[in-house]
Amino acid sequence: MSAPIARSVAEHAAVVAELIGPTVTATVPLCGSRGSVTASTIVAGTRLPRFDNSAVDGFAVAAGGRRLTVDERQEFELVGQINAEPGEYPRLVAGLALRIMTGAPVPDGVDAVVAQEHVTRDGDRIRIAGGIAPSLNIRAAGEEVPDGAVIARRGAVMTAGLAGLCAALGINTVEVYAKLRVAILSTGSELVEGSAGSPRHELRPGEILASNAIMLTHAVAECGATVVHTATVSDDPEDFLDAMTRAGALADVVITSGGIGFGDHDVVKSSLRDRGVDLCIVNMRPGRPQGAGRFEGVAVVTLPGNPLAALASFEAFIRPALRTAMGFSGDGRPTLRAQLNHTIDTRPGTVRFILGAVANAPSGSVPVVDLTTTGRGLSAVIGANCFTFLDTDRPRLAAGDLVTVTVEGGAPGDLAR
Structure with missing residues (x-):
């Protein structure tokens, strides 16, 4: 058996980006365009506005084109009312006024609209308190x-x-x-689907509740793509290939999790490596084993089964490729420089994905981040609101050193600035 391909994080990201090329463009109804990128x-x-209209409820007055000052006589004869509805209205001449509603068209000859709280009415006469500037409270057509x-x-x-x-x-x-259609396959005979709202399933020894499919479904949706199919598949090669064929018929991209390690029963690796998908190792932890290619013409990206490794791999390789393919610019989430509040022993030559919590900071000061360096599971998301891909040649980072973090939902205060 030949040694697996070795790639850097950047090299594998480029492979995935090329694999998931730009989507087609389509002209769609406005109601179906939500969250898409304009082509x-x-x-x-x-x-x-299409026509001059009133910005307030009040009175449209004709002052003969003059600016009326406070000390001038400002009484007008009220000759009708205009509502915010279609209609034809004659030109108003000097000394006349109309009751007018917000959004109603302003007839020719009107010099200003005076808000009703500045008007005193006596039958069909009104008096204005204060000066009247030309075009007061008139929204001009095309402004x-x-x-x-x-x-x-x-x-x-x-x-x-x-x-x-x-x-x-x-x-x-x-x-x-067009939004990419994505299928997600979780592999492993040990996986058991949970059922929300039902009594807890009594797990047999060796069984675990599946979590990657729902996690990746959320991650894909946050990118703006559409999940069209999910399935949990056993380690039987025939079952897996059948599931791949079904997924490929529905999706533009198939994401698998699990089955690409170094064990004897890694079904994804054994089934796809001779069918157009290259398996490799990447200098990233967690997430060393990776894979990408085409199966029956459909783009496939294979991720590790460890949930935290799958999340790290999605962030490093799939999210940027999906967003770029659908026309988005950049990651879509803010990044910031934050100073460590503790020492970290690093692994020069290996990119580390680390979740953390960044605290709010007074304006003008540098935020402080606590990076979770213990444990390998998804429990690291508890209290986390950011993550970083730590890539340094230094064997240790000290408290106060600056790192770049990506801020996710739930970041406190004004961090996303």
Whole structure:
């Protein structure tokens, strides 16, 4: 048996990134674009607002184009009311006023809209308290978005706000990068699926509850991709290959966990290494065994079965590849420099994935981070709000040394600055 391929973290990340190439683009309805990345520039085909309208509930007054000062006579004859609804309205002449609602169109001849709290009414006469500046409380047509303005450039994320603006401008479809469809297979005859809401399953000796599938499902969704299939598969090669074929028929990318180590029953390794998937070792801990390639034309990335190693591998190799393929720019999460509050013995030449907790810090000062260096399991996520890939040639880092951490959800205060 030949020795496994050896790669650096950067080399294996490049292999996975090339494997998961850019997705196709598609023009989709606005309601189906949530969280996608725009594949072309969006341009306004009209203006916003489309017509001059009132910014307040009040009175539209015609002052003959003059600026009225406080000491001038400011009485107007009230000749009607305009609601926020379609209609035709005649030009208003000097000395007349209309009751007007927020958002209602402002007729020609109106010089200002005075908020109702500044108006005294007596029958069909109103008096204004204070001066009236031209265009007061009038939202001019096109002042928010001129006709032909760029709304979003290629690479923008379709947020709720952007979708709402597009709808207001009559843009009903957008061109976006398609979301990748991902299948997740957890391997191991020892795995038992848990069932939420049911009595605890009585595990037999050697059985463990499966956790990687749900963990990776969350991780994939956080990237903006779509999980279309998950399954737990035994260590039987025939069962595994059948599961791979089913997953590949549904997905653009298949992620497996487990079965790529150095044991005698590593089903993923034995089944895929001669079917287009290269198995390798990477200078990372946890997460030394890795693999990537194509099975029946579908991209496959194989991860270790240890949950923390699977999480580290996803963060190092799959998340950046998925996001880049779908048009996202960067990781999407903030990073910051934080100083260690304790000494760490490192492994020069090996990249270490370490979870930690970074504390809030007064503005202008450097945050302090506590990196979890004990234990190998997912219990390290307890209290964690960040992680780092520690890569240094120094055998030891001291308290006060700076490290770069990626801040995840739940980071305190103003850390994401």
